[in-house]
Amino acid sequence: MNILDKIVAHKRTEVADAKSRVSLAQLEQAPLFGRPTLSLKNALTANGASGIISEFKRKSPSKGIINDRVLPDIVTQGYVAAGANGLSVLTDTDFFGGTFEDFGKARAANPTTPMLRKDFMIDEYQLWEAKAIGADVILLIAACLTPDEISYLGQKAHSLGLEVLLEVHDREELEQSLCEHVDMVGVNNRNLKTFVTSVETSLELAQLIPDNFVKISESSLKDADTIVQLRAAGYQGFLIGETFMKTEDPAAALRGLVAEITSKTQFA
Numbered sequence: 001m002n003i004l005d006k007i008v009a010h011k012r013t014e015v016a017d018a019k020s021r022v023s024l025a026q027l028e029q030a031p032l033f034g035r036p037t038l039s040l041k042n043a044l045t046a047n048g049a050s051g052i053i054s055e056f057k058r059k060s061p062s063k064g065i066i067n068d069r070v071l072p073d074i075v076t077q078g079y080v081a082a083g084a085n086g087l088s089v090l091t092d093t094d095f096f097g098g099t100f101e102d103f104g105k106a107r108a109a110n111p112t113t114p115m116l117r118k119d120f121m122i123d124e125y126q127l128w129e130a131k132a133i134g135a136d137v138i139l140l141i142a143a144c145l146t147p148d149e150i151s152y153l154g155q156k157a158h159s160l161g162l163e164v165l166l167e168v169h170d171r172e173e174l175e176q177s178l179c180e181h182v183d184m185v186g187v188n189n190r191n192l193k194t195f196v197t198s199v200e201t202s203l204e205l206a207q208l209i210p211d212n213f214v215k216i217s218e219s220s221l222k223d224a225d226t227i228v229q230l231r232a233a234g235y236q237g238f239l240i241g242e243t244f245m246k247t248e249d250p251a252a253a254l255r256g257l258v259a260e261i262t263s264k265t266q267f268a
């Protein structure tokens with residue numbers, strides 16, 4: 001069984017357990033459930049946007065522990081001050097060390113920044129959870145969902161006011177999964193089954209994504225030259241976790257990257 005299958009199998013148990021403990025009606029009573037959501041799509045496409053979505057990621061299946069010494073509220077507030085247009089916070093505990101508590105702390109510290117609940121969504125119950133914790137955007141990963149599930153979950157997410165980021169890794173996933181219930185298309189440079197990374201994946205798929213979807217390049221992004229190259233290929237969003245989180249001061253690492261991108265763009 002590959003890691004993605006393991007994560008999804010575990011997620012099914014986790015969701016079944018959560019459903020038996022907390023009903024949808026109870027989730028709807030959460031203080032943040034009725035909060036108006038913020039648009040990540042608008043934030044990424046605004047004039048002068050950096051396009052960077054900074055991720056709070058404690059550990060990962062591919063790298064093990066990345067950083068267990070930092071706090072979600074401090075790091076994410078720093079990210080926003082350093083120029084992030086969106087935040088991604090892992091809520092998966094077993095494989096990524098994230099929690100709803102992490103998400104809640106980041107949410108409270110950043111009330112005006114769009115936030116992605118980064119998890120493996122397989123059931124509409126998780127959309128209610130996302131609303132209850134104050135998320136603005138959810139992720140649908142083509143590699144672990146059927147096209148019908150993507151369409152169904154996308155539609156449900158929209159009915160709750162959540163934006164939808166569809167994640168693909170190759171042409172086949174893109175062609176089979178793209179539908180009207182998606183707002184943004186993320187191309188993951190990491191093959192989630194083998195962990196092999198290549199930015200070529202984003203570069204190759206760029207022209208195949210229709211222009212009415214905001215394009216986001218995800219994973220293994222490390223330097224300003226790559227961001228500049230991806231922008232030229234049509235990407236307006238850049239999801240970055242490890243490059244920042246592996247440092248002692250993730251926000252300072254983002255600030256440095258934004259400064260470098262700005263200088264390369266100005267003098268290009």
Ligand SMILES: O=C(O)c1ccccc1NCC(=O)[C@H](O)[C@H](O)COP(=O)(O)O
Nearest residue numbers: 060061062192218219220221240241242
């Ligand atoms: O990061 C992993 O090892 C991983 C393994 C299996 C499934 C998903 C995984 N990562 C999720 C992500 O999409 C990344 O956290 C995100 O794109 C940021 O990537 P990076 O900048 O490389 O931390």
